[in-house]
Amino acid sequence: MRIIETRRAPNPRRVRIFLAEKGIQVPFEEVDLMAGALKTPEFSALNPMQRVPVLILDDGTVISESVAICRYFEELQPQPALFGEGAVGQAMVEMWNRRVELGLFAAVTAAFRHLHPKMSHLEVPQVAAWGEANKAKVVDMLRLLDGELAARPFLAGHHYSIADITALVAVDFLKAARLELPEGVANVARWHAEVSARPSAAA
C-alpha cells in the first residue's frame, strides 16, 4: 500500500500523526498540489474530489478522506484506540472530532483558502468576505475549546484521540492563514504544548 500526499497541506498531516501514534509505517508519495497535480485526469480517477491524502491498497482499492483513511487503520490495528472505546467513548470522540472540524479546522482552512492569493486557482471563486468571517469563527471556537480544556487533559476526555490530532493540525495551520492564538486561551496553550511534545507531532 501507499499514500499519496502533499506534505505541507494540513489534511495529510492528520493521517501522518495518526499513523505515528499507531506505530504503523506506510510509504508516502509526494505530489505538488500547488502545481495542479490534483486536477490531472490520472489523479481525478483516483479521487474525483481532487484532494489529498489518498490511500491505495495493494489490490488497487482507493480510500480518500483523511478520517476514512484513519478509520481503516483503526480497524486493522485497534490499539491504541484513537476513535474511542465503547459506545459512549466512540460517540464522544466522533462528536469532538466533528466539532473541531466544523468549528476550527474548517474555519482556519476557509480563512486560508479564501484569502491567500496563491489559492486562487484551487478555491474558485475565492470569497474574501467569507474568509474574513471565518477569522472571527476561529477565535470564538478557540475560546470555547479553552473552557472545555480547563476540565480535562484532551478534547474528548482523558485519552488522546483523533479529535486532538484534528485540533493540533488546525492550530498549527493558523500561521498559514495569517492568524495566531488569541489572548486568554491558556488551557488551549497548555494542551497544545502537550500534544506538540508527543513524537507523532513531528510526523
Next chain:
Amino acid sequence: MRIIETRRAPNPRRVRIFLAEKGIQVPFEEVDLMAGALKTPEFSALNPMQRVPVLILDDGTVISESVAICRYFEELQPQPALFGEGAVGQAMVEMWNRRVELGLFAAVTAAFRHLHPKMSHLEVPQVAAWGEANKAKVVDMLRLLDGELAARPFLAGHHYSIADITALVAVDFLKAARLELPEGVANVARWHAEVSARPSAAA
C-alpha cells in the same frame, strides 16, 4: 433517553432516518430553533455549538453531532450495519459520507443559510456571495454523484448506508435552498426514488 430536535431542520432528519432503519424508538422533544431556542443558556449548556439534534442519555451524558449520535446507536445495535462492515467497508462508508457531507450537504445548507432572509440571525454574518458560490458546487457534486451511481445501487457500494441518508436529506433540502435537481442526473433521480420509497424516509 431522549433526543432534542427541530423537526424541519435537515440534521435531525438524518438521525430520525437512521433510527428508523435500525428499528430503534427514542422519544423526541421539539424546540423551535427559529425562535432562538438554541441560543438560551440552558441549551448552550447541553451543546455549546448551539445545534440540534442532541441526544441525552439516562445518566445525563449529552451527545451532539448527528453522526456521533448515529454512531452511538450503531455500537449499541450493530445490525443492520449502516456504517459498513470490515476495515475496507467501514472506510468506504466513512469516505462517501464525508464526500457527500463536504460536497453536497454543506453546499446545500450554505446556500440556504447565507441566502435565506430568515437565517440572518442564525448565520452571522450572511455572505451572499458564498451562498451563490455554493449553488454551483451543488450542481457539480450532483453530476459527480450521478456518474458514481451509474455503477452501483447505493453511494458506498451494494448496501444502503449513512452516506445514502446524508445524501437523501441533502437532496430533499434543495427546495429550502430554492434549488432543484439539475438536468442530466438520471442515476441520482433513480437512486433518490429508491431511497425515498423506504419507510425510513418518512421518519
